[in-house]
Amino acid sequence: MQPLSCLAVDDEPLALSHICGHIERTPFLRLAGRYTNALEALHALRAQPVDLLFLDIHMPELTGLELARLLEPAGVTGTAPRIVFTTAFQQYALDGYKLDALDYLLKPFGYEEFMRVALKAQRYAAPPAPVPAAEAADSFILKVESQLVKVRFADILYIEGLRDYARVHRRGELKPLMALSSLRALEERLPAEQFMRIHRSFIVNLSCIEAVSRLSVQIGATHVPIGMQYKDEFGEFLKTWLAE
Incomplete structure (x- = not known):
């Protein structure tokens, strides 16, 4: 280069x-x-x-x-x-x-x-690192520093956007992955039936939600805020979640 x-x-x-x-x-x-x-x-x-x-x-x-x-x-x-x-x-x-x-x-x-x-x-x-043309149905590849890391969707608890990076929080891992990607780019690669953006800075794994309040959802010990512009879409999901 x-x-x-x-x-x-x-x-x-x-x-x-x-x-x-x-x-x-x-x-x-x-x-x-x-x-x-x-x-x-x-x-x-x-x-x-x-x-x-x-x-x-x-x-x-x-x-x-x-x-x-x-x-x-x-x-x-x-x-x-x-x-x-x-x-x-x-x-x-x-x-x-x-x-x-x-x-x-x-x-x-x-x-x-x-x-x-x-x-x-x-x-x-730097030119983008090569990513496999077809990712597995249950995972995707993230660029983390100088490495490509395979992450299973089921292991993701929630993702937090930080300007130029995304912090990916996973089950059983104290330290999140710092992926060189915008939150929007990751949102497009995640299965819509499993993940939802509930705040301009957060995407959550819907299956990991343990409790819901008026302003946030609880995933483990973390309370993830619900943004005003996402309340209607999340409200539709909540109807299904309560009926289960």
Whole structure:
């Protein structure tokens, strides 16, 4: 896999040197350019798109958030880079996520925190691991770190969505599997008669429900919340569950 090409943009020379130094010492990253002005970076991206953009938020003329909006899909570069915002103000993290930023680094940050984000970018850029064309009727294959793990549907208690990952809780296992997948993608691969999404962040194995309250279901010692938008669909299941 080729190194990820990176552009760094920050109007503070020391901060810019700091981020560029981290990029240059990371083997799977390649520094393609450095700019103290977002407008100059915009012109550079028009000429040569990159894989990853480290972008300060507070800058004159054009802020990092404004530049990011111009680089959204179908924007000026055709293929938008993944963006990592660098900022001294934590409150801007929400704005970054609204723009589908990969992550953000809160200044001042060290190489350990930088590497966490760089590895995340590398995972996104890596080609997907091969998955068997036809999965067994009673299981599926999950990508967990660098491995492919076969998980039986009957062993799943519930699944919790965590942005870019899904935490799969299984019978008899204290530690859940951290699968590199969105909750929606997993939902599409699960048998609908056995699993139901009852909250924007949770899918449950219907056969594992032990008790139901107005706001949650109980699976073992865990109370899984029921989201408002899922109450009607779950209510239909509950009629059948009570009749059994």
